[in-house]
Amino acid sequence: MRHLIDPLDFSRAETDRLLALAEKIIAAPAEYAHKCDGKILATLFYEPSTRTRLSFESAMMRLGGKVLGFASGDNSSAAKGESVADTIRMISGYADIAAMRHFKEGAPFVASQHAQIPVINAGDGGHQHPTQTLTDMLTIRRSRGEISGVTIGLCGDLKFGRTVHSLVKSLVRYEKIRFVLISPEELRMPGYILKEVIEPSGHPYQEVREMEEVMDSLDILYMTRVQRERFFNEEDYVRLKDSYILTPEKLALGKRDLAVLHPLPRVNEISTEVDADPRAMYFQQARNGVFVRMALILTLLGLEKGILEEEG
Numbered sequence: 001m002r003h004l005i006d007p008l009d010f011s012r013a014e015t016d017r018l019l020a021l022a023e024k025i026i027a028a029p030a031e032y033a034h035k036c037d038g039k040i041l042a043t044l045f046y047e048p049s050t051r052t053r054l055s056f057e058s059a060m061m062r063l064g065g066k067v068l069g070f071a072s073g074d075n076s077s078a079a080k081g082e083s084v085a086d087t088i089r090m091i092s093g094y095a096d097i098a099a100m101r102h103f104k105e106g107a108p109f110v111a112s113q114h115a116q117i118p119v120i121n122a123g124d125g126g127h128q129h130p131t132q133t134l135t136d137m138l139t140i141r142r143s144r145g146e147i148s149g150v151t152i153g154l155c156g157d158l159k160f161g162r163t164v165h166s167l168v169k170s171l172v173r174y175e176k177i178r179f180v181l182i183s184p185e186e187l188r189m190p191g192y193i194l195k196e197v198i199e200p201s202g203h204p205y206q207e208v209r210e211m212e213e214v215m216d217s218l219d220i221l222y223m224t225r226v227q228r229e230r231f232f233n234e235e236d237y238v239r240l241k242d243s244y245i246l247t248p249e250k251l252a253l254g255k256r257d258l259a260v261l262h263p264l265p266r267v268n269e270i271s272t273e274v275d276a277d278p279r280a281m282y283f284q285q286a287r288n289g290v291f292v293r294m295a296l297i298l299t300l301l302g303l304e305k306g307i308l309e310e311e312g
């Protein structure tokens with residue numbers, strides 16, 4: 001049985017096959033509408049979410065399956081002190097697959113060790129968010145045809161943003177990637193990502209403060225929200241929250257075929273005036289999230305063969 005806790009739990013070949021499956025689903029959704037008849041997905045969300053939880057639920061329903069779960073730890077037995085290990089043991093009897101979001105780094109990993117069903121990490125603290133990465137990769141692939149060769153600017157909260165940590169881990173496995181890391185000093189990419197992920201890959205990277213300096217070199221601009229909930233004090237958040245605001249004037253410096261991505265939710269970092277620009281891909285990206293999650297559910301339930309290595 002396989003889980004998806006870290007983006008590297010899937011090899012590059014497995015990831016590519018999963019993205020190709022998502023594209024097949026986009027092309028012919030009706031063919032997949034009953035693949036999960038009789039199956040149940042549990043969504044165990046201990047931390048706020050709109051897109052991730054609802055796109056998981058939409059994905060399972062579009063496959064013909066059913067969904068149960070909770071949207072906050074406060075109204076589950078976690079509030080009584082139940083451990084993640086106990087919760088998942090029990091859920092293993094109630095559902096066929098589970099997606100878990102937790103404020104504690106590592107909680108979905110612990111769950112996977114006690115589960116009798118596949119567990120998907122739907123975001124753990126400031127750590128990883130592998131299904132957002134699949135969504136991002138599908139969006140990059142659909143906007144440019146391939147992932148290799150991309151110059152990607154990651155902008156905003158690179159310190160606490162789990163989506164950028166997972167995306168970088170996944171992208172280093174492709175060829176000719178160039179990383180442009182745009183952040184204030186206080187929100188720079190963590191040292192462990194630079195030293196253990198980017199540097200060993202040999203891909204070039206640069207760290208800059210202003211997006212205007214680098215805008216014309218980018219193929220992808222990946223904007224992120226300053227992660228208020230991970231700050232130790234509100235003053236720092238208030239000082240840093242509006243570090244970057246993408247406006248039509250700044251976007252005018254970008255290439256004509258630039259794609260602007262954002263995992264959403266957006267706060268102030270992309271002006272709503274940018275939404276009408278054809279290069280604004282973030283709502284399309286959110287929609288892609290449903291299709292990659294459909295592909296992922298089918299794969300982990302063993303309903304689509306040939307994606308994971310041991311199945312050949």
Ligand code: NCD
Binds near residue numbers: 264
């Ligand atoms: C992201 C997350 O939860 O990390 N949201 C999402 O899943 N689409 C990004 C964020 O909250 O800023």
